[in-house]
Amino acid sequence: MAEQAAQQKTNTGAAGHAEEVPILRRPGPIRRFVDFVGESTILAWQAFTSILHGGFEMRDLINQMAAIGVDSVGIVLIITGATGAVFAFYIATLTKQFGGFNQFLGGTIGYSFLNELGPTLGGVGLAARSGAAIAAEIGSMVVTEQVDALRAMAVSPVRYLVVPRMLAAIIMLPLLTALADIAGLFGSYLFALGAGVSGEEFWNSVHTYTKVSDLLHGLAKSVVFGFLIGLIACQQGLRTKGGATGVGRATTNSVVLCVILIFITDFFLAQILTK
């Protein structure tokens, strides 16, 4: 085997400009995982140092905040509003078996939304809509050499592309989470009214069984999820290779990785924040 390789090297000449096409093997899962963690960490560090040095344009950030907010608000409101209504339906169905515990309906839903459903569903909505858009946009810029054009003009892609998008996701997801909480509660309230629970009873229950700290826990989670979505979407976009297929792959990978990371991180954050 080694002899074969040596013979092949001799045949291609001292210069080594081999004519054979190199075999590009797809790296294994461990190698891909290490690459992903390494690239994401480096990108996060570069973005962090760029922010520390004031390395971004305020107008780029505002544009991204507007784009992310407008892009994602619809999907987040629909997901959380519908989930709130469905959640109320199941809880009402379950409590009926025990003679009805309507006084707990608003509190159960409020507690669930503020702590868990608002930030996670808001994060999934943002990852699916804006995270995908970010990965696709940056991926297209990579394959059409626009990112090379930035570097050729001495403009850092991290400063121009990554920092505004990452910060915009960090700022906008808590706002979307607050809207998600409201939409979820409103959806469940509408269902509760239909099921014969009075509005007063519903909102009293919300007020009794939820605390400001529940809202703050949810918002703290959403800041972390926003950071992850902004970072992963940009990282996947920047590593795009191979034209339109590559852009599609980067977009899909971005959504899948963001959703997985949101739920894994959520598990650990839930342990930390409820201590």
Next chain:
Amino acid sequence: MSAVSVRNIVYEVPDKRILNDINLDITKGEIVSIMGQSGSGKTTLLKLLTGLIRPTSGHILIDDQDIAAVTEKELDRIRLKIGLVFQYSALFDSLNVFDNIVFGVVRHRHKVPRVELDQMVRERLAEVELPGVEKRFPSELSGGQQKRIGLARALAMEPSIVFYDEPTSGLDPITANTIDNLIMRTRERTGVTSVVVSHHLPSIFRISDHIAMLHKGEIVIYGTPDEVRASSNPIVQEFLHPETHLVAGVGGP
């Protein structure tokens, strides 16, 4: 005096050497074309010369600064002297023509008055013979127009060296001729050094002061257009007259 000096450049990717021991001197103010077959390493050499990738070994001197050895921050300072016109223009498709042209200027010069930017964009557009397209987006322009806007953007930073990646590929002969004229006029007007990577022979022989030919990652000839034409190197002759070699090949034993 050399604007660009390439010394013993080697560039390798896993299992393959793309460029092998490249040496090249480009004199200030000249138009130098780098020609060669697809896959010969032309675009890789261009990316090395503009600092978009780093060589495996060797030195690339731009105005006597070795861009292969500097930090990214220092490289950014050197890049301000360089303009790059991309094969497919690489205009920012989310920005209109005006914002594309002023993109580098507003990010590297502080608080340039709007009047000055307007004036600069008008001048650059007049130079590339596309007045009045400031508000159009790249998708509203033809391929040839996009290339001209790409040149206007590259010239906005008043570089001392402009690199052109396949400036006439995919263009009809008349538009290609317009681009050639622009390259020559830009040099005459500004004295800028121009490095053109291309395999479009009529353009190369029309505009170049010197021509380098890359073949399998090595420079096989460097000379004036007349010297290249008169070369007895069979690789050069096959590239310049493929039809002759094709016929000879068909008719041969």
